[in-house]
Amino acid sequence: MTDSKIGIFSFFAGAGFLDLGFETTGKYDVLFVNEYHKAFMDIYKGARANLDITGPKYGHEVKDITEYLKPEELKVFKDRITQERKQEKLIGFIGGPPCPDFSVGGKNRGHEGENGKLSGTYVELICTAKPDFFLFENVKGLYRTVKHREFFESMKNKLKDAGYYLTEQLINSVEFGAPQDRQRIILIGFHKNILRGTGTDKSKDHLLTGFDWEANKTYSTENIAAAAWPATEPFREEGEREAPEKIIRELTVQHWFDRNDVTNHPNGKHHFTPRNGLTKFLSISEGDDLKKSYKRLHRWRYSPTAAYGNNEVHLHPYKPRRISVAEALAIQSLPKEFVIPQHISLTDMFKTIGNGVPYLAAKGLALNISDFLGKIMAEKNIKSYATADSE
Template sequence: MSKTPVIFSFFSGAGFLDLGFEKSGYNIAFVNEYHRPFLETYMYSRQVMGIPEPRYGYHLCDITEFENEDKSKNLSVLIEETKNEHNLVGFIGGPPCPDFSVGGKNKGHEGENGKLSATYIDLICKQSPDFFLFENVKGLWRTKKHRAFYDLMKERLQSNDYVMTERLINSIEYGAPQQRERIILIGFKKIVLENLGIQIDSINSLSDIFPWEKHLKYRMEDINEITWSGMETFEENNERIKPEKIIEELTVNYWFEKNEVESHPNADQYFTPRAGLAKFLVIPEGDDSKKSYKRLHRWRPSPTVAYGNNEVHLHPYKARRLSVAEALALQSLPKEYELPQGITLSNAFKTVGNGVPYLASKGIAETILDFLKVDKNGKTNSC
């Protein structure tokens, strides 16, 4: 294969996962998202960054609509057209995850969001892309209640000639300044592996040969050995000396400065408290022990960027909640990425919190290219 893969993206949100693939050289040709504000944000951000529109356009609809005969046929035509041009076709997507999250709805595969995971797997089996990526919360993989459903999905994929590998990643391993664990399942068609010269006669898993660790910037054992700053009395607009022997690139402060958050177009977008500032003035810097009203510490990583279910995250040294610009920085996005000014704060923080950290998506995308022996310029590397 002489070309970088062409991607059909589902549950695209505002495109954080897609952006990592785009910046690694993939061609994002097809984008599907159900929630209009998210798709509008996707389109706006790409326009600002000068990224061309997808070849096959944006599709604002529920993924279940691709089960409809006409839409299914149209999608098949686009995939066939792409394959006829000697391109590998990949599906990427992270179905909504609250039904598998311990801190969310926890309804599992019977919940409305849980059903979408099964729909995505059905779509993969029906449309037969050369490879796929499935991303979800660790609860789907680690919780006994949901693991049986996850294993059934894998069995279905295996029966459709996919050979897979999975890993529970933490985004901080890729250089993102937050602790965020997600299960990543990646599968390739057997014929694709055969064309790569990979012997698959007796292989049911690629876990022993897929280069998961090649693009990790840091290892969890090293990160866990660091003595990060603890809780310190909150003082508005104060300064704190950077501790020694930490990884500065993984800190909140580093990314706030790197992305110039105070002059970012989304700098002034943040929720203001209804009951005054009293509570914001007493929570120590670094006190993220509670589910809500977590105050970040400037010299350590952020907890998982999640702002639903009343999960309030406070600025380390300002008496306010985080801004949209700051939340984008914690998702390790390029500073030129921005949200439209007209988006509501609820939709803004929801789309930021739902996204895959950019550096994690980029690292995974590059790992797949290495496995496929394709470089970023679209050329096949010799074995």
């Protein structure tokens, strides 16, 4: 490939954690950003202004993704892709459609729910616009629940019919260094046009070979499970606890609170104050995080999945309050320079944080994709990638 970066069209971007993971590898250029909720887009733009990241070439659009399937909108998309390919750029679509309809703890309406339908729309847009590759992210319920798995398989069949070779894995963000137990299904596909001549496009069932899911993981699940994580302990307001031996300190909540200097972070004072229930806050032990709600984090363990909607309350390990926005950002492994603008409501701040792909997981996935593309180029013995027109 030339020095030009791989072009990315981002959908359901939220606050842009997934995009940031791709951008900070130095190998990708986010060209277009779509998000339905204006407040989330305001966070996206405000955070990137603070990070001094240049805006996307084709702009930010607050719009329902279904609009892009209309003939006039689709033509614009295809023209943009054609223009970028003339500059020897590969084009990728990335996105995680809203997932409550596939979540075991959510609405569970599947592909018939308003959010569930958007997964099908995203796949339809991929099949129609034919980027060189795509990434699809969603909750494990889409992958593991029988009633939703059928829909997942039907989407994969549509992608295969459109010329994509697919690979999938149920990942856990903690494997990439994020201090969070968060499982998500990741589906990645590469179009046959860029695979020709490499032997990776010979599979009759369109399963991709040679893609290394493990290359950019930081920790193995075996090593994480073998660590001597502390048990639940009585809550001590502002009390100190020494870090136990034989844990992976870099995966702990406290490590990330310290790393991001959450007390002095611009979002450090953004947290919900209870109208009542302080007594309950004081009664829950440190590390008691198995309940549906009112989970108290343990400072020397990693967090359960960051999900701050649907009345799910996460409590600070040693303060009698809910966690702050700065602390939630740290749990999502964001760099401390990532700041949410002050005018955003607390509800929107926490909702977009809980929706986002942990930054370090996003970065690891982005590197997996660029590593694979580099291997394809090496097999073809080429230095640039002027892709053929999509069929």
